Amino acid sequence: MRADARKNRDHLLAVAGAVITEQGVDASLRDIARKADVGLATLIRHFPTREALFEALLRTSFDELTEKAGDLEEASSPDEALVSWLRDFVAVAHNYRGVVALMVAAIEDAGSALHASCVTMRASGARLLARAQAEGLARTDIDGADLFALGGSLAWLSDQPSLAPRADHLFDVVVSAILTKQDQ
Incomplete structure (x- = not known):
């Protein structure tokens, strides 16, 4: 995986972890993407x-x-x-x-x-x-x-x-x- 892709993936995981800690496992994927400042498609590309x-x-x-x-x-x-x-x-x-x-x-x-x-x-x-x-x-x-x-x-x-x-x-x-x- 390219360094920038790895950095983006790690950032998405960090944001997702924080959101799920706060909101629980039913947190919206759209909300996770928004808080990570990426589009939903980017989140789904990393985590289908x-x-x-x-x-x-x-x-x-x-x-x-x-x-x-x-x-x-x-x-x-x-x-x-x-x-x-x-x-x-x-x-x-x-x-x-x-x-x-x-x-x-x-x-x-x-x-x-x-x-x-x-x-x-x-x-x-x-x-x-x-x-x-x-x-x-x-x-x-x-x-x-x-x-x-x-x-x-x-x-x-x-x-x-x-x-x-x-x-x-x-x-x-x-x-x-x-x-x-x-x-x-």
Whole structure:
């Protein structure tokens, strides 16, 4: 990709990220293009579908979560690694309002542009959970899909104005329900 095209694409992603953070996943593509000072055709040339735009925005965050899980597996105790990863997962999912529904749909749809990144990211959390379970530090009646659902639920709570003030407390409640040992 030419340097100017890469610069334009990066600018579109930065503006789209800001708009979606503010307005949620239903933000108008026309509004994103307008705020980026480009025509809708330019946005569509770079991102032919809404899903392609979300895939470009989210893939980096999901890949970073996957990489962080690998780092945590080597550097942290199993329970600390799990809690740290879950906190970051919730933050990423909350960063783009409404993205939880897209993530859930992408995991179920192998044809989705987000499918591979979501599945890999969820699997990294599942590995951290399994490691904590193997050490007797996490309950054994949940799996990676449950952890993903709990994290998504916590992110959704943060999106609700009347519940957002309780989000940190509820994160701690969920973590205490997952861990069998209270060293967090």
